[in-house]
Amino acid sequence: MLEVKDLTISYQKGITVIENLHLVLEPGKIHGIVGLNGSGKTSLLNAMYGLVPKKSGVIYWQNNIATTQKMAYLETHNFFYAKMTGWEYLRLFQLKNPQFDIHQWNALFDLPLQKLVENYSTGMKKKLAFLGVLALDRPMLILDEPYNGVDLESYSKIQTVLQKLAQQGRTILITSHIFESLTVICDQISFLQHKKIERMFVKGEFDQLEQEVFSFLNQQSSRLIDDLLNDKS
Incomplete structure (x- = not known):
């Protein structure tokens, strides 16, 4: 189990993006996070993986301080060295996990x-990075927008792989701007708003979550559009 306790993340000029956030992720389940642009989703994932400093808070894995050795992180924008082939990229991961069969997975x-x-x-780069994450064979997978740029067939394959990994007991955390890509696969989805997890929804409550999110968006858009039209008149 992964547990985030009292997490606060602040950037320069005193801007706080996450404040006293609590989150518990059970093993063997696929967890989703939704939130508006700028709500702090990527900052949260970066802090969980140790890429950005925490102002306060602790992240536990199985009641011990979490380390990157237990996690594999697929970032939204993936980095690849220049003049490197796909095979050379996956070989770097295979050196850490010799049991990973590049040919079979590819x-x-x-x-x-x-x-x-x-x-x-x-899309090809996203799939290559996804294979690298799988090659690490970690019990916790953190996936930030894993479906960006992939075709429908690859999307379906990624979904199937994640479901089978969850069945094996892995803990999986996903963000996606495609709401349906989360509702069809996740066991629970957390709504990140106002710098914290407002509420966690389980299957059977996803329709309610969708209504709340889109109702909030529609209210914001309606006010903005009204202001613009009034200004124009």
């Missing part, structure tokens, strides 16, 4: 591993 996405990654499409 049969899933059929990537041109002998070509330079810099010539890959956006």
Whole structure:
């Protein structure tokens, strides 16, 4: 189990993006996080993985301080070294986990591993990075927008892989701007708003979550549009 307790994240000029946030993620489940742009989703994931400093708070894994050795993190924008082939990229992960079979796993996405990654499409790069995350074979997977740029077939394959990993007892945390991609796979979804988790919804409550999110968005948009039209008149 992963537990985030009293997490606060602040950036320069005293801007606080996450404040006293609490979150508990049970193993063997797929957890989603939704929130508006700028709500702090990526900042939260970065802090969980240790990429940004915490102002306060503790993150536990199985009642011990969490370390990156227990996690694999797929960032929204993936970094690849120049002049590196897809095969060379996956070999870096295979060195850490010799049991990872590059050929067998690549049969899933059929990537041109002998070509330079810099010539890959956006979707191909996302699939390559996803394979790298799987190669680490960690009990906790953190996935920030894992479906960006992938085609429908690859989207379905990623969903299936995540479901089977959860069945094996992995803990999976996903963010996505595609609401339906979370509701069809997640066991529970947390709504991040006002710098904290406002509420956690379980299956059977996702319709209510969708109504709350889109109702809030519609209210904001309606006020803005009214102001713009009134100014124009």
